[in-house]
Amino acid sequence: MSPYEAELAVAGKERAADGVVSLVLRPPLGGRLPAWEPGAHVDLLLGPGLERQFSLCGDPGDRTGWRIAVLREPGGRGGSAFVHERLGVGDSVRVRGPRNRFRLEPAPRYRFVAGGIGITPILPMLAAAEAAGAEWSLLYGGRTRRSMAFTAELARYGGRRVTVAPQDETGLLDLGPVLDEVPDGTLVYCCGPGPLLDAVEERCPAGVLRTERFRPKPRPDGAGGADGEFEVVLRRSGRSLTVASGVSVLDTVRAAGVEVLYSCAEGTCGTCETDVLEGDPDHRDSVLSARERAAGETMLICVSRCRGARLVLDL
Known part of the structure; x- marks a missing residue:
C-alpha cells in the first residue's frame, strides 16, 4: 500500500x-x-531534490494536525533554511508518511537520553510511558538552555524524572548515573548528535539501546565488503541489472525506470528499506539493528551493497 502523501497547510509556526x-x-x-505512534517521522517534500525528515512531536491522539520542530542548520543542505525562511502560516507543503523506525517498545522501565533537537521523537514517548504507568527518566542536553526546545512542556513532569543539562552550565552530559547500572527489563532510547549516540552505545549493555540518527554513522576503515559490481534481480519487475562499482542499488534501479520510494539517500531515514529474497546484503545503513542485519531479510538500497555476486530483491 502506498504511503499517505498530501499537501498540508501550515496552521501554526512559532519559535x-x-x-x-x-x-x-x-x-x-x-x-x-x-x-x-511515538518515534514516527514524516517527509517534507520541499522541492526537487529537497526532501527532509522530521520527527512528529505532538500528541498522537490528535488526528487533526501534525507538529514538527526544525533546527536551523547553517551548514546544512537547504532544508532547514527553507522551513525557517520560506514556510509561513497559510503556506502549503507536500508531506509523506508517517514512517517509524524508532518505535517505543513495551517495557516496565525506560531511560531516555536526548541531545538538542533529538528531543523531538522523545517527547511523545514520555507521554506514552507515563500513560502506560512505566518507570522512566529523561536526561536532556543542549548547548545552552535557550537553545533547548520544549523545556516548558517538560516542566510538567517535575525535576525528579527530568534532568535538563545545558552544556554551558553543567558541561557534557554525565551518562554514568543513567547507564552504569541498567536494571533488567529497562530499555534505553537515545536521539541526538552522533558523538552523543556513540558515547551512549559504548556504555549501554547489549540489547537494551534504541537509537535514531540524523547523520550516517561513520563506518570503520575496512568495514563491510568490497565496492565492486554485482547483479541485482528484481523479482516483481522481472529485471536483472548490474550494479556498477561506486553506484548504489537505488540509483541503478531508478535508472532502469523502476519507481522506488526514497528520501535521505544516506541510510538514516529507512524510506528505501527493501525485502531481500536471496543473497547476502552488505549493510551500510544507520537504521537496522544488529539482529535485523544478521537476519538479512531487508536492506536499505540507498547505501547497502552485496557481499556476494547476486542479490534478489522484492522490487
Whole structure:
C-alpha cells in the first residue's frame, strides 16, 4: 500500500528555542490525518531534490494536525533554511508518511537520553510511558538552555524524572548515573548528535539501546565488503541489472525506470528499506539493528551493497 502523501497547510509556526521553530500541519479542508505512534517521522517534500525528515512531536491522539520542530542548520543542505525562511502560516507543503523506525517498545522501565533537537521523537514517548504507568527518566542536553526546545512542556513532569543539562552550565552530559547500572527489563532510547549516540552505545549493555540518527554513522576503515559490481534481480519487475562499482542499488534501479520510494539517500531515514529474497546484503545503513542485519531479510538500497555476486530483491 502506498504511503499517505498530501499537501498540508501550515496552521501554526512559532519559535520553540533559539534556532528552532515548530510547525503545525493540517489538511487545508479539515479531516483526519493517518494515525502515528511515538518515534514516527514524516517527509517534507520541499522541492526537487529537497526532501527532509522530521520527527512528529505532538500528541498522537490528535488526528487533526501534525507538529514538527526544525533546527536551523547553517551548514546544512537547504532544508532547514527553507522551513525557517520560506514556510509561513497559510503556506502549503507536500508531506509523506508517517514512517517509524524508532518505535517505543513495551517495557516496565525506560531511560531516555536526548541531545538538542533529538528531543523531538522523545517527547511523545514520555507521554506514552507515563500513560502506560512505566518507570522512566529523561536526561536532556543542549548547548545552552535557550537553545533547548520544549523545556516548558517538560516542566510538567517535575525535576525528579527530568534532568535538563545545558552544556554551558553543567558541561557534557554525565551518562554514568543513567547507564552504569541498567536494571533488567529497562530499555534505553537515545536521539541526538552522533558523538552523543556513540558515547551512549559504548556504555549501554547489549540489547537494551534504541537509537535514531540524523547523520550516517561513520563506518570503520575496512568495514563491510568490497565496492565492486554485482547483479541485482528484481523479482516483481522481472529485471536483472548490474550494479556498477561506486553506484548504489537505488540509483541503478531508478535508472532502469523502476519507481522506488526514497528520501535521505544516506541510510538514516529507512524510506528505501527493501525485502531481500536471496543473497547476502552488505549493510551500510544507520537504521537496522544488529539482529535485523544478521537476519538479512531487508536492506536499505540507498547505501547497502552485496557481499556476494547476486542479490534478489522484492522490487
